[in-house]
Amino acid sequence: MKERLALALDVPLDRAVLREVSHYIGVLKIGWPLILELGLDGVRELVRSLNWVEVIADLKLADIYDTMSKVVTKLSFVDSFIAHSFIGIEEALGPLKIDLDQKGKGLYLVLSMSHPGWDDEVYPKLLEVVRKVSPKGVIVGATKPTMVAKARKDLSKARILSPGVGAQGGSPGDAICAGADVEIVGRRIYTAKDPVMESRAVLKALEERVSQCLRGT
C-alpha cells in the first residue's frame, strides 16, 4: 500500500531517516522550498539516493510556456511535474504537455486545491482544460472528499493525487476511499519528533480506513 502514500518534503530530512520513511511512503513530492534550501544539486542527490516509486516536482507551474520550459529542463531528475490548469492551453499547457511527453515525463494538473480560499466554482472550466490536455493525473485536495469523488466520476482514467492529509485536516484513507489514487502528507511527517514512527502510523491508519471502505463500512 505504500505506493498510495506520498511524502511532501518541504524541508530536508536526514538521509537515514528518509530511507526508513521510504519503507512506509512510496512517492516523493518535492517543491520550491526544498529546492531553495538544498539547491538543485542537493535535491538531485537526495532524490537519486533512494528508490522512490515516483518523484513529483510540485512547482505549481503557472506561467507562459517559454518560462515553464526553462524550468522543467533543469529538473530532468524527477518523473513528473505539477502545473495549474487555470493558465489554459495555448502557449501554456499545450506545448508543455508535448514537451514533457517528448522528455518521457508525466504532467499533473491542479483541479481543486486543499485550502479554504480555493473557489470550486471554476471546477467546470478547469475540468474542460484537463480533458483537452489529457495529463497523467490531477490534484484534488484531500480536505474535500466530495470533490475527489466528483473528479473520479468525471475522469475515470486519470490518476488522482490528494494533498492535505495531516496538518491541513484530511484523515488518512478518506481521499482514497473517495476515489483518489495517492494521498500526500507533509508536515505531519516532517515536523514529527519521529518521522519514521509517524510514517508507519499514517500508513497503518490509511490501510485500516481503506479496508473499512472496501468492506462498505
Next chain:
Amino acid sequence: MKERLALALDVPLDRAVLREVSHYIGVLKIGWPLILELGLDGVRELVRSLNWVEVIADLKLADIYDTMSKVVTKLSFVDSFIAHSFIGIEEALGPLKIDLDQKGKGLYLVLSMSHPGWDDEVYPKLLEVVRKVSPKGVIVGATKPTMVAKARKDLSKARILSPGVGAQGGSPGDAICAGADVEIVGRRIYTAKDPVMESRAVLKALEERVSQCLRGT
C-alpha cells in the same frame, strides 16, 4: 522614463552588459529560470550589484500559504513578489499579504496573463480577489491593451505591470498609453546580439509612443 521599463531576466547577462542595460531599464524582474541557473546566492549577488528602482521576484506564487511563506522568506533580497490571484484569499493570499507587509515587501497579483490560452472570462472573479487583498499592483499582459485599460478603470490606484512587450507581440508604449505603469520586456533584450543597443531602442520607442498618446494622436 527608464523607471517605466522592466527587464525580465530569465537568463544571466554579463555583469558589465547588465550595468549598461540598467541605464535604459530601471526595474529588474527575476524568476525561477534565473534562480535555477545561478542559485540563490548568484541571483542575490546579481541583484545587489546594481541600483535598480525595484527588483521583482516573478515566481507566479500559486500555492497554500505555508508553502509560499517558505519561499518568500528565502528571497529577502528582492522588493516585491508576483502571485496568482486565482488561488484565493483564505490560507493563501490573505496571510501572504500580511506576511509581506510585515517584511516591508510588495505584492503584485496576476489579473490577466499575456498568452492567448489565458481565459479573461474569470476577470471579474480575479478583480474581486484583488480588491479584497489590496496589493501594491497587478499584472495585465501588454498583448491586450483593452484589458490594461479595463484594469486601470477598475483599479484607479493600483500599479499596473504589463509583460509581453517584444517577443510576445506587445509594442513598446502601447500598454502605458492604455494605463499601465511599467512595461516588461524580456527575450527582445536578453536574446539580442547587443542587449544594450536593444534596451536603448526599446526605451526610445516607448518614449516616442507615449509622447504621441499624451498628445492624443
